[in-house]
Amino acid sequence: MLTTTQDKFEDFEIEKTIGLVRGNTIRTKNIGYDLVASLRTIVGGEIPEYTKMMNESREEAFKRMIQEAQMLGADAVVGLRFGTSSVLPGSAEFLCYGTAVTLKK
Template sequence: MIYSTTESIAGREIAEIVGVVTGNVVQSKHVGRDIMAGLKSLIGGEIRGYTEMLNEARDLAMQRLAESALEKGADAVVGVRFTTSAIMDGSSEIMVFGTAVKLR
């Protein structure tokens, strides 16, 4: 599966647009990470626990995007974008979306 944030794949021609595909994850905070984040906020710097959590959530969202594209018979996903939103206090959603296409 090829992914691109651009609207085309270099050196390839889009034969067919299959449709919009998405992948999302709603991730909640972990109490241990919250405690460490609170302490880290006093001295500043990166909160690695949250960085790791968001990286894992982003990877899972991409996996779900790929599964959705494969189910539609796509070879690639173009125009890939990420978005985040707060769902409720202590949790957020990471969504990835794009256009599934078949290549020549």
């Protein structure tokens, strides 16, 4: 499945616009991560536990968007975007969305 943040591909023409596709996941913080993160704030620097959790969340949302596009018969997703929002204290939604299309050379 081809994806791009642009609205087209250089080597392909959009044959048909299928429509909006999206994937999301909601994640909560982990007590273990919070303890380690609290200690890291004393000395500063990256908090790799949270970086890992954020990357995994984005990947899961992306994967779910791709699955939806495939179910609709798309070849690609254009206009790909990511978003986040707070749902509850200590939790966040990760959203990936774009426009599913079919392509021709």
